[in-house]
Amino acid sequence: MNSDKFYMIKNFKLIIEYDGTDYHGWQRQRNDRTIQQEIEQALSTMTASRVTLNGSGRTDAGVHAFGQVANFLCPTDLSEAVILKGLNSLLPDDIVIKDCRRVDEEFHARYDVKSKIYHYQIINRNVPSAIGRQYAWFVKRKLNAAAMRSALSHIFGSHDFKSFEGTGSPRSHTNRNIISADLIEQEDGSLTFKIEADGFLRYMVRNIVGTLVDVGLGKITPAQFGDILESKNRKKASATAPAHGLFLMEVKY
Amino acid sequence: MNSDKFYMIKNFKLIIEYDGTDYHGWQRQRNDRTIQQEIEQALSTMTASRVTLNGSGRTDAGVHAFGQVANFLCPTDLSEAVILKGLNSLLPDDIVIKDCRRVDEEFHARYDVKSKIYHYQIINRNVPSAIGRQYAWFVKRKLNAAAMRSALSHIFGSHDFKSFEGTGSPRSHTNRNIISADLIEQEDGSLTFKIEADGFLRYMVRNIVGTLVDVGLGKITPAQFGDILESKNRKKASATAPAHGLFLMEVKY
Numbered sequence: 164m165n166s167d168k169f170y171m172i173k174n175f176k177l178i179i180e181y182d183g184t185d186y187h188g189w190q191r192q193r194n195d196r197t198i199q200q201e202i203e204q205a206l207s208t209m210t211a212s213r214v215t216l217n218g219s220g221r222t223d224a225g226v227h228a229f230g231q232v233a234n235f236l237c238p239t240d241l242s243e244a245v246i247l248k249g250l251n252s253l254l255p256d257d258i259v260i261k262d263c264r265r266v267d268e269e270f271h272a273r274y275d276v277k278s279k280i281y282h283y284q285i286i287n288r289n290v291p292s293a294i295g296r297q298y299a300w301f302v303k304r305k306l307n308a309a310a311m312r313s314a315l316s317h318i319f320g321s322h323d324f325k326s327f328e329g330t331g332s333p334r335s336h337t338n339r340n341i342i343s344a345d346l347i348e349q350e351d352g353s354l355t356f357k358i359e360a361d362g363f364l365r366y367m368v369r370n371i372v373g374t375l376v377d378v379g380l381g382k383i384t385p386a387q388f389g390d391i392l393e394s395k396n397r398k399k400a401s402a403t404a405p406a407h408g409l410f411l412m413e414v415k416y
Numbered sequence: 417m418n419s420d421k422f423y424m425i426k427n428f429k430l431i432i433e434y435d436g437t438d439y440h441g442w443q444r445q446r447n448d449r450t451i452q453q454e455i456e457q458a459l460s461t462m463t464a465s466r467v468t469l470n471g472s473g474r475t476d477a478g479v480h481a482f483g484q485v486a487n488f489l490c491p492t493d494l495s496e497a498v499i500l501k502g503l504n505s506l507l508p509d510d511i512v513i514k515d516c517r518r519v520d521e522e523f524h525a526r527y528d529v530k531s532k533i534y535h536y537q538i539i540n541r542n543v544p545s546a547i548g549r550q551y552a553w554f555v556k557r558k559l560n561a562a563a564m565r566s567a568l569s570h571i572f573g574s575h576d577f578k579s580f581e582g583t584g585s586p587r588s589h590t591n592r593n594i595i596s597a598d599l600i601e602q603e604d605g606s607l608t609f610k611i612e613a614d615g616f617l618r619y620m621v622r623n624i625v626g627t628l629v630d631v632g633l634g635k636i637t638p639a640q641f642g643d644i645l646e647s648k649n650r651k652k653a654s655a656t657a658p659a660h661g662l663f664l665m666e667v668k669y
Binding site for chain 1: 433434435480482500504509510511512513514542543544545546547548549551663
């Protein structure tokens with residue numbers, strides 16, 4: 164009797180939350196610990212086959228996610244619930260699979276993205292925070308939120324975001340469509356920058372935030388923020404905001 | 417010429433935020449790292465004299481604080497602002513001094529406490545959280561918040577809290593007056609337990625929370641919660657909730 168079993172190849176979609184503090188970003192790397200690698204290892208352990216994850220896109224070292232999405236193809240008999248439970252028991256506690264669902268075999272987590280939502284957290288008060296310091300950029304000098312919001316008016320819609328692009332990004336063009344962008348002031352003096360777009364260039368959110376903060380500090384006027392965008396020159400924009408304030412919130416398909 | 421200077425002894429009040437994750441609690445200990453010790457060391461470095469901090473009370477290993485209060489007496493010429501800045505530059509980034517103020521020499525951070533407010537955070541959803549997992553207790557099974565709130569009605573006012581007291585606590589009696597207690601449901605499915613009292617016995621909040629969660633899980637009825645309180649018997653109450661969900665929010669004088 165032949166005990167080998169043959170399973171149909173199935174496609175699974177994962178929703179993933181992670182604390183990026185201790186990782187060199189999403190993407191598999193030869194010598195550094197990454198999120199993709201941790202999950203692929205756990206999947207390979209569970210399914211006894213080599214599994215490749217397609218992420219919706221990379222997140223850089225130190226960036227967090229509440230709703231990263233990835234899919235993988237695998238010949239397996241395991242149910243969605245068993246995969247979810249098994250992954251969460253194998254993974255370290257700074258990576259959590261929030262949902263596992265079987266999807267159409269055509270679904271691809273990167274190619275099918277319609278839009279992504281990122282949030283960026285800024286702590287703006289006299290002293291740093293001890294609690295949650297891993298999850299926000301501390302800016303001591305009082306920020307002018309109204310000026311920052313006014314600057315934001317320049318980025319709605321479709322633009323060439325070359326001024327806010329990190330070097331060495333793999334992309335075919337630098338046009339992106341901003342669906343929404345807002346700056347929310349919390350009661351405790353912290354600020355949340357929220358942005359949704361059809362796609363993001365490397366470091367784009369962090370470069371926008373770095374430049375916006377210079378608007379908030381009065382170093383740049385809101386009109387100059389618009390000029391920087393139009394210049395399509397990275398050297399005009401401000402320094403990249405640190406990674407640990409950035410969260411990939413949701414990927415829409 | 418004699419260059420020695422003599423300064424009047426001054427009394428300073430500190431408001432302190434800390435992430436308790438990496439500490440063996442507030443209180444100075446011979447071999448373990450504690451919050452009190454870190455701040456006393458920094459103060460001694462700054463003032464070149466031996467400084468003893470009076471905390472409003474201990475917090476246990478792993479417990480966090482947004483508003484711990486302490487005072488210290490010191491012969492110094494340093495201003496409040498210089499002490500605040502100096503301490504924050506010397507301290508590790510999981511301890512932050514939020515405020516430093518000169519106070520009447522009679523003020524004592526422990527003896528003068530009128531009341532304290534603690535919060536306890538519970539994550540109640542299908543999967544744990546990766547982000548903020550250091551700051552909340554994860555309870556997977558759905559909690560009945562209405563039953564938990566109903567149980568809370570038994571603890572308002574003055575009671576003997578012997579049932580909810582940890583062993584080996586230094587105290588003269590076990591009566592405490594509960595000024596307010598509430599359970600707030602957040603949109604993301606997390607619960608915040610808030611309690612204000614004129615004082616707390618050791619492990620009191622965590623023992624109340626452990627027992628409340630058993631009410632939320634249906635293992636104990638709200639009426640039985642009242643019986644446990646009246647029994648004055650620690651063995652009747654449930655297990656102590658973990659430390660990392662607990663926050664000392666405010667100390668009132």
